[in-house]
Amino acid sequence: MKQEINPSSRTAADVPSRGLKRRLRLGERFIEGWIFLAGLLSIVVLLGIIFILLKEGLPIFGTTNPWDFLFGTHWYPIADPPVFGIAPFFISTLWVTLISTIIAVPLGVACAAYLSEVAPRKVAETVKPIIEILAGIPSVMMGFIGLALLSPFVQSLFNLNTGLCGFTAAIMLSLMSLPIIVSVSEDAMHAVPQEFKEASYALGATKWETIWHVCIPAALSGIAAAIMLGVGRAIGETMTVLMIAGNALAMPASPTDPMTTMTAAIANSIGNAVRGGVQYQAIFAIGIVLFILTFGVNIIAERVLERQKRKFAR
Amino acid sequence: MFKSVKKWFLPLAMVLVITLVVTGCTTEVTTTATTTQTNTQITTATSTILSGSFKIIGSNTVTPLSAIWSENFMAVNSQVSIAVSGPGSGVGIAALIDGTTDICQASRAIKASEITQANEKGVNPYEIQVATDALSVVVNPANPVNELTFAQLSAIYTGQITNWNEVGGNDATIVVFSRDNNSGTFAYFLEEVVQMAGMETADKTLQYGGNVLMLPSTEEGISQVESNVNAIFYSGLGYLNDSVKSLGIKKTANDAAVLPSVATALDGTYPIARPLFYYTNGEPTGIIKIYIDYCLSAEGQQVVLDNGFVPLS
Numbered sequence: 001m002k003q004e005i006n007p008s009s010r011t012a013a014d015v016p017s018r019g020l021k022r023r024l025r026l027g028e029r030f031i032e033g034w035i036f037l038a039g040l041l042s043i044v045v046l047l048g049i050i051f052i053l054l055k056e057g058l059p060i061f062g063t064t065n066p067w068d069f070l071f072g073t074h075w076y077p078i079a080d081p082p083v084f085g086i087a088p089f090f091i092s093t094l095w096v097t098l099i100s101t102i103i104a105v106p107l108g109v110a111c112a113a114y115l116s117e118v119a120p121r122k123v124a125e126t127v128k129p130i131i132e133i134l135a136g137i138p139s140v141m142m143g144f145i146g147l148a149l150l151s152p153f154v155q156s157l158f159n160l161n162t163g164l165c166g167f168t169a170a171i172m173l174s175l176m177s178l179p180i181i182v183s184v185s186e187d188a189m190h191a192v193p194q195e196f197k198e199a200s201y202a203l204g205a206t207k208w209e210t211i212w213h214v215c216i217p218a219a220l221s222g223i224a225a226a227i228m229l230g231v232g233r234a235i236g237e238t239m240t241v242l243m244i245a246g247n248a249l250a251m252p253a254s255p256t257d258p259m260t261t262m263t264a265a266i267a268n269s270i271g272n273a274v275r276g277g278v279q280y281q282a283i284f285a286i287g288i289v290l291f292i293l294t295f296g297v298n299i300i301a302e303r304v305l306e307r308q309k310r311k312f313a314r
Numbered sequence: 315m316f317k318s319v320k321k322w323f324l325p326l327a328m329v330l331v332i333t334l335v336v337t338g339c340t341t342e343v344t345t346t347a348t349t350t351q352t353n354t355q356i357t358t359a360t361s362t363i364l365s366g367s368f369k370i371i372g373s374n375t376v377t378p379l380s381a382i383w384s385e386n387f388m389a390v391n392s393q394v395s396i397a398v399s400g401p402g403s404g405v406g407i408a409a410l411i412d413g414t415t416d417i418c419q420a421s422r423a424i425k426a427s428e429i430t431q432a433n434e435k436g437v438n439p440y441e442i443q444v445a446t447d448a449l450s451v452v453v454n455p456a457n458p459v460n461e462l463t464f465a466q467l468s469a470i471y472t473g474q475i476t477n478w479n480e481v482g483g484n485d486a487t488i489v490v491f492s493r494d495n496n497s498g499t500f501a502y503f504l505e506e507v508v509q510m511a512g513m514e515t516a517d518k519t520l521q522y523g524g525n526v527l528m529l530p531s532t533e534e535g536i537s538q539v540e541s542n543v544n545a546i547f548y549s550g551l552g553y554l555n556d557s558v559k560s561l562g563i564k565k566t567a568n569d570a571a572v573l574p575s576v577a578t579a580l581d582g583t584y585p586i587a588r589p590l591f592y593y594t595n596g597e598p599t600g601i602i603k604i605y606i607d608y609c610l611s612a613e614g615q616q617v618v619l620d621n622g623f624v625p626l627s
Contacts, residue, residue, distance in 0.1 A: 078501060161487045164527060243534075247494065250524020268494045274428070
């Protein structure tokens with residue numbers, strides 16, 4: 001994995017004098033140690049987060065059994081006794097993520113195919129950075145746009161009682177995961193060897209046939225990774241869904257119902273949770289569920305991306 | 315991936331040790347931080363020119379009041395800085411218990427269980443009523459409904475009544491908005507109206523229905539009511555404006571409907587008037603005491619009246 005430079009293996013010509021050699025060695029050691037510590041720190045932080053999540057979250061299962069917690073349909077944190085059931089939040093997260101993926105994937109992959117295969121080089125080189133800037137728009141702005149512009153539109157489109165619903169949130173989330181999907185799948189399609197495409201054209205295939213039958217299948221694992229990264233973004237997004245998904249506690253029957261995702265439920269309840277209290281523990285337990293979900297998605301994405309890299313390693 | 319156990323054993327051990335040390339320290343660090351904070355306040359307050367800084371966290375309802383009080387106070391005492399934030403009464407009380415705020419503003423009384431939690435952490439909540447609020451129920455001005463009883467409100471908020479025509483309005487689904495559970499108004503409305511505390515029909519088991527939309531702020535609720543003919547929401551008197559209509563409230567069907575106002579809250583006829591509180595850790599001292607004395611003064615209470623809240627007398 002890591003190539004270590006062994007100072008003793010240097011030839012005499014590399015080392016001008018003894019004093020400099022010692023200084024070089026010292027500097028080298030210092031930098032090596034620094035990098036080692038920096039690498040270590042990120043792992044410490046990750047393990048620390050996992051440790052705290054488990055330490056603060058697991059005690060809830062002493063008062064609420066895991067089955068009731070995961071499959072209970074009522075969430076009354078300030079009732080006496082409090083009731084913690086996160087099934088509606090889990091289903092809401094799935095709804096919102098599913099709809100946003102259904103919207104973002106065809107758009108994103110089509111955009112990537114255009115940028116990689118169809119667009120003139122100059123256009124692609126201008127458009128791609130612009131799309132990547134879209135990823136930098138703060139989520140609270142997306143929430144605000146959703147609240148002010150999109151929710152009245154969705155309300156009149158589906159003739160709903162209120163435009164604050166899962167569908168509105170899903171549209172905004174799809175806009176937020178779009179840049180990731182476009183960027184990563186464009187890279188994947190770009191990495192498809194030129195020979196593949198040339199062979200396809202040589203057989204008389206049109207541009208469309210080449211994209212559909214050669215480029216996309218060859219880049220499929222990269223596109224899959226892009227989708228997974230986009231899904232991870234949608235699951236974890238908080239501010240936008242908090243502002244526009246409606247935050248109703250009922251089990252959502254359709255995507256146009258107001259709903260509370262797991263992230264929004266955490267954000268809604270964290271404020272008045274006293275450190276160490278039951279509500280605090282319940283929120284951390286939602287955090288554990290959320291962590292497992294996004295961790296799983298990221299691991300799948302990582303695996304798939306790794307396979308893509310190996311496939312076209314040149 | 316790993317060729318030998320030796321190579322990664324050391325980093326792994328280091329990671330585990332550092333993780334445990336770092337996470338183990340957290341609680342101690344926070345307690346020392348709060349004690350130093352309170353010490354500096356006491357010393358600064360003894361000098362003749364007022365200086366120092368403190369935080370007010372809590373109720374969204376009380377925030378407009380605290381904001382103006384603290385602005386006025388800071389205008390006179392330029393060395394003082396006061397930070398006001400209003401995420402909800404529950405947040406403020408949690409912050410008081412955890413020692414992360416100096417004053418907690420609340421639109422509901424602290425619960426016995428919260429006092430116990432506070433005492434366990436060495437915090438002694440001290441209650442000061444600073445104003446009164448008439449909790450208003452608002453609808454869109456185009457809505458023909460003008461008054462509701464407690465029982466009807468309770469049924470609407472628990473999801474038993476879902477159509478406006480069941481309470482004398484249009485044939486349309488009621489879009490029910492509420493604050494989220496960080497809010498003191500949420501807790502007060504739940505206890506007094508949804509569960510109808512103190513009435514014959516009182517039922518402690520009632521909870522907000524699944525159809526209720528929980529909003530993170532009062533402003534968002536008001537703007538939803540402005541734009542949605544079928545919406546209903548509750549809010550403090552200070553947040554009302556001309557583009558929403560407040561409903562007359564009847565305790566029972568036989569009572570007369572009373573509209574929320576300063577006058578009806580003061581004479582006790584409005585049924586959901588409630589006290590607004592400041593909580594401090596122990597009796598306030600130094601600069602915080604001077605600030606609260608200002609809030610309770612005639613000048614401070616005039617601010618209450620000017621902002622649509624109800625003064626203490």
